[in-house]
Amino acid sequence: MKIKPGYYKPPASRICVPGFHWTATLVSALGETPSVCQMNWWTSRGKYKEWASNIMFRMLKKLNQSLIVKVLHVLDRGYASAWTIEWMTHFEQDFLVRWKKNILLTHPQKGTKQTHQIARYLKTSSKKLVLDNQRKIIRHICLAFCAVVHPDFPDKELYLIVVRDKKGQQAPMYLLTSCTILSSKDAWQILHSYMHRWNVEQAFRVGKAELGLESPRLWFWENRLKLMAIVTLVYDFLLSMIRNWGSFIPILLRKWCHRTGNRYRMPSIPIYRVRLAISNCLNNFMNYAFLQNSG
Structure with missing residues (x-):
């Protein structure tokens, strides 16, 4: 490693910056604007130390008590573990998780192997431009796709979907779901459901970059949680405006947050511009009211 001028010693190991952990649940349908369901902030250090498994258990328990219809829980690779399957089965919830290639699964003919080894035997069943x-x-x-089981839960039938890039530009993606897959149409529907999970990543990005959740300037833990909850209500309000006032949003953006170029005028979810437009509108009216009162 080349040392730059002014730096005497490069980092010898991974740099770890302690901070808050953030777990969120958003409710959405394919092609629809999501809405906030749950937001949890927790820490793995100090007086208020929590475990990720406990946080997920409490969130699933609350969802199970409040939901009146069946939903599909879409999870990223960080939840690819046996306890995710255990708790989803316990609460009788359908799930879809991006699986890791080195975790063991059991195939009816090939036996117990790592996920990527099972995927080698699977032949392509469908192709599409996405x-x-x-x-x-x-x-x-x-x-x-094929039917598999987890070694720790031999009575729970699962389905493994292998997503390959035909040109080989990206490594295969493995999806494990409890939903029954009988045809390629079912597999494509599961894939599109996972692609829709990007809304959760956008929620983290907007919360940290746009709404300032990355650096709350409060000392006490309870005050921080209260501030984050207020900011979450603001974020859900912006989503509700986009969801319920679709015809009014372009007028608001054109008047109070005008931009040129297709990149800024035609975004799929213009939540950044909506927040700025509302801010400009409120500031204008407050300044006008102040001038009237002072005159």
Whole structure:
């Protein structure tokens, strides 16, 4: 490693900056604007130390008591573990999790192997051109699926979906779900459901970058949680405006947050511009009221 001028010693190991952990649940349907369901902030250090498994258990328990319809829980790779399957089964919830390639699964014919080893035996069942919204490119995707079980839960039938890039530009993606998959159509529907999970990542990005949740300037833990809850209400309000006032939003943006160019005038979810437009509108009316009162 080349040392830059002014730096005497490069880092010898991974740099770890302690901070808050953030677990969120958003409710949405394919092609719809999401809404905030639960937000939890917790820490793994000090007086208020918590465990990730306990946080997820309490969130699932609360969801199970409040939901009146069945939903599909879409989870990222961080939840690819046996306790996720255990608790989803305990609360009788359907789930879809991006699985890790080195975790053991049991195939009816091939036996117990790592996920990527099972995927090698699966033949492609369907192909399709899919738009990658994040990278703004079209990918040629191949799908393969099969029934598997987890070694710790031999009575729970699961389904493994292998998503391959035909050009080999990206490594295969593995999806494990409790939903029954009988055809390629079912597999594609599961894949689109996972792609829709990007709304949760956008929620983290907006909360940290736009609404300032990354650096709350409060000392006491309870005050921090209260501030974060207030900011979450603001975020859900912005989402509700986009969801319920679709015809009014372009007028608001054109008047109070005008931009030129397709990149700024035609976003899919213009939540950054909506917040700025509301801020500009309120500031204008407050300044006008102040001038009237002072005159």
